[in-house]
Structure formats: structure tokens, C-alpha cells
Amino acid sequence: xxxxxxxxxxxxxxxxxxxxxxxxxxxxxxxxxxxxxxxxxxxxxxxxxxxxxxxxxxxxxxxxxxxxxxxxxxxxxxxxxxxxxxxxxxxxxxxxxxxxxxxxxxxxxxxxxxxxxxxxxxxxxxxxxxxxxxxxxxxxxxxxxxxxxxxxxxxxxxxxxxxxxxxxxxxxxxxxxxxxxxxxxxxxxxxxxxxxxxxxxxxxxxxxxxxxxxxxxxxxxxxxxxxxxxxxxxxxxxxxxxxxxxxxxxxxxxxxxxxxxxxxxxxxxxxxxxxxxxxxxxxxxxxxxxxxxxxxxxxxxxxxxxxxxxxxxxxxxxxxxxxxxxxxxxxxxxxxxxxxxxxxx
Amino acid sequence: xxxxxxxxxxxxxxxxxxxxxxxxxxxxxxxxxxxxxxxxxxxxxxxxxxxxxxxxxxxxxxxxxxxxxxxxxxxxxxxxxxxxxxxxxxxxxxxxxxxxxxxxxxxxxx
Numbered sequence: 149x150x151x152x153x154x155x156x157x158x159x160x161x162x163x164x165x166x167x168x169x170x171x172x173x174x175x176x177x178x179x180x181x182x183x184x185x186x187x188x189x190x191x192x193x194x195x196x197x198x199x200x201x202x203x204x205x206x207x208x209x210x211x212x213x214x215x216x217x218x219x220x221x222x223x224x225x226x227x228x229x230x231x232x233x234x235x236x237x238x239x240x241x242x243x244x245x246x247x248x249x250x251x252x253x254x255x256x257x258x259x260x261x262x263x264x265x266x267x268x269x270x271x272x273x274x275x276x277x278x279x280x281x282x283x284x285x286x287x288x289x290x291x292x293x294x295x296x297x298x299x300x301x302x303x304x305x306x307x308x309x310x311x312x313x314x315x316x317x318x319x320x321x322x323x324x325x326x327x328x329x330x331x332x333x334x335x336x337x338x339x340x341x342x343x344x345x346x347x348x349x350x351x352x353x354x355x356x357x358x359x360x361x362x363x364x365x366x367x368x369x370x371x372x373x374x375x376x377x378x379x380x381x382x383x384x385x386x387x388x389x390x391x392x393x394x395x396x397x398x399x400x401x402x403x404x405x406x407x408x409x410x411x412x413x414x415x416x417x418x419x420x421x422x423x424x425x426x427x428x429x430x431x432x433x434x435x436x437x438x439x440x441x442x443x444x445x446x447x448x449x450x451x452x453x454x455x456x457x458x459x460x461x462x463x464x465x466x467x468x469x470x471x472x473x474x475x476x477x478x479x480x481x482x483x484x485x486x487x488x489x490x491x492x493x
Numbered sequence: 494x495x496x497x498x499x500x501x502x503x504x505x506x507x508x509x510x511x512x513x514x515x516x517x518x519x520x521x522x523x524x525x526x527x528x529x530x531x532x533x534x535x536x537x538x539x540x541x542x543x544x545x546x547x548x549x550x551x552x553x554x555x556x557x558x559x560x561x562x563x564x565x566x567x568x569x570x571x572x573x574x575x576x577x578x579x580x581x582x583x584x585x586x587x588x589x590x591x592x593x594x595x596x597x598x599x600x601x602x603x
Contacts, residue, residue: 311568312568357564359565363535364566
């Protein structure tokens, strides 16, 4: 298993270093200019329908493309007090969806409490699951817990073959992911008529854009059913963001300029109009508020005088807030677009 | 390093239109239609294009369609098989002319 940027004391562990790299455009228009040309500046939220909680950076994997720089060595974890603040603030709203992410969010001791409370408020709950966590000795009851609370599982599987999956996520991850998917299927997840939703996430294993979502979904459906008897509901394509460990890969492999050029050339105004930050509020492990999980990892909290902590959460101020953008945002607007819910267009 | 084919020159492809816009536009329109989803998927067409790129040994096409194949969801195993198809046809095209060679030899020999 690889090490996190932080454990290796890489300069890129510092968000400021990443932002400096991203600021150099080499002939490409800055993202803000591109948005202005598309008539989308300043970018504003259109409401909040997704309350995304990142409960911390602890993970049992160290994937090469991770935008969180998550891993087993990371200590940042949302405390019970902050989790309680999240639930208190959520209860004051009618935001329909709670999207819990990490790291491996299930490893946070408050994960199950957050799920129970959110479900108790009648909200749809999403667990962004790396799959292998389901096989850990400490998590043997996890699949049953998720099924009992009808949590929607969004599971990472970058490809339906071992070589590509392990290249991105670490040796042995593919086989474990398949076993975890089979376990979820056994609980009814992804099985027609069960009401238990299992969606997969594809992201490219390298410096290229994802395929059309419906085309690769059909491939996954055929391959996973034929080879492993696995079924699922939908597959979401997500573009790799040029930050954190994927940024390190881009720099080390000499792909950075080409990738940024590819993202900028593929800028799609239709995708830009539908980016997820317009309807998402992202809460960090320490309660800080962000426009999205990517801004969170770049230490870019809400700007333009918006409240910056969950304790100061004020929906009326946030519903039409101005969103902080940067050149990394090209990752969400290329081609069919990219969001936590897959392609935008 | 200076080479006859510069990878970044692919980005200048549209400059061909400066010499004759009408023909360029017609080519582009045709090209787009060819690669659109039809009886074959875009992914299948990209794999065919990759094979043909190797057969005609166009470095720009190899760059473009290696990336395109990945972006259509193909993997290295499928792409390698596409290149082998090109190789087999090229090799077969040489070898099948052995029939002509044999015809000549048979005619000339006692």
C-alpha cells in the first residue's frame, strides 16, 4: 500500500502548493474567465439539496488518485460534538439528501449515529463506500446496518478488470471489491425490487476523460453480470480532479499540462451551468463549510462573507451564495461534466 | 528534440481549413458523422480507428485514438488486439502476394 502525501512529507500535502501550481495557466484562460465567457460569472448557488458531510480522512486504502489524500495514517476525524451540530442544523432545514463521505466514512465512530439521525429526520442518506471497508473485521455488520437503514450506497469501482482497478486503488483491491459487491447484492443492494440502491462510480485510471456515462454503464453491467453475477442500479462517471494525489501523478508522469489542456479544451458550458456546487453544501470534518469536497481539500472555505462554520449555518444566506472557483474547477466542466452524481449533461 | 512529426502539431489540424474552408468543413462534417454512434458504437469505431492508425502508421492518429479508446472505456487488452488486427492484415497482405510469386515461379519453371 502506498503512503499519503502527508506521510511522505510531499510539498503537495500543502494545499497552497497545489493552488500555486494550478494558478499557472500557460496560455489557457483562467477558469473564471471561461465562466464569464459562458455567461456564468459570478457562479451562484441555486439552493441546497445535498448536505455533504466529510467525516474525515481516515481510510483503509491509499488510492493513487485520491483527492482527499486519505489513508490509514490520517487522524482528522469529525467529533461527536461536530456531528451533533450537523444534525441540529440539518433538522432546521428541509434539505432532502445527506451525503456522507471521507476517507472511508464508515471508519468514523460517529458514522452510524449520523446515519440513524439523518434517517430519523426522514432524509435520504448516501454512503460513499470504498467497498473493501465492508470486509474489515470491525465492519462485518456494516452491510446489514446500511440495508436496515436503507442507506444508498455509492461504491467506487474504476474498472471491471483487476489490472486497472488495482493500478489505481492498490494490490488486491479488485478482488475484495468484487466480494464486497457480492455481499451487498446478497443483502438486496442493486437487486431489482429491493428498494436498496447500489450505484457505482467509474473514474479514469489515468490522465484522460471518462467515457459517456450510459456507454460505460452498459459495459460494466454486462461484464460484472457475466463474470461475477453482480448487479447494480446506475454507474456514475467522475472526472479525476487535478488536485492532491492525482495532481502528484500528473506532475510525476509529465501529464499535467496535457491534462489541463484537455480539461480546458473540453469545457462544456452546459455542464458548467449544472455543476454540483450550485446545489451542494460541503461540511468538513471540523465543521468548516465549503462549496464542494474539492474546495475542501484545497482549504478554500466558503467565500464572499458567507458563514464559514456549521455552527453559523444560515440557509437563507447560503442558498444563493457566490461560489468560489479556481482552475481545478475545469475538472467538473469537461465533456459531459462531472459531479458526485456522475455526468452533468 | 526536433523531429519531423511534432505531437503538438495535431492541435494545428484545423489550420488546413485556411487553405480551403469549404473542403475542410465538408471533411469535418463527414468525419464527425462517421464517428457518431450508429450501427457500431463510438467505442467500437475508436478501436477500428486505432487499428487503421497503426496500419497507415500515422503518429497523430495513434496519439489521438489511443486516448480516444481509453476515453470510450476500452482497455489495453482490447487496444492491443486492435493493433494485432492491423498487423495481421498488413502481414497477410504481404503474405497473400506469395500467390503471385508462386504464379510467376510456376510459369517460369520446368
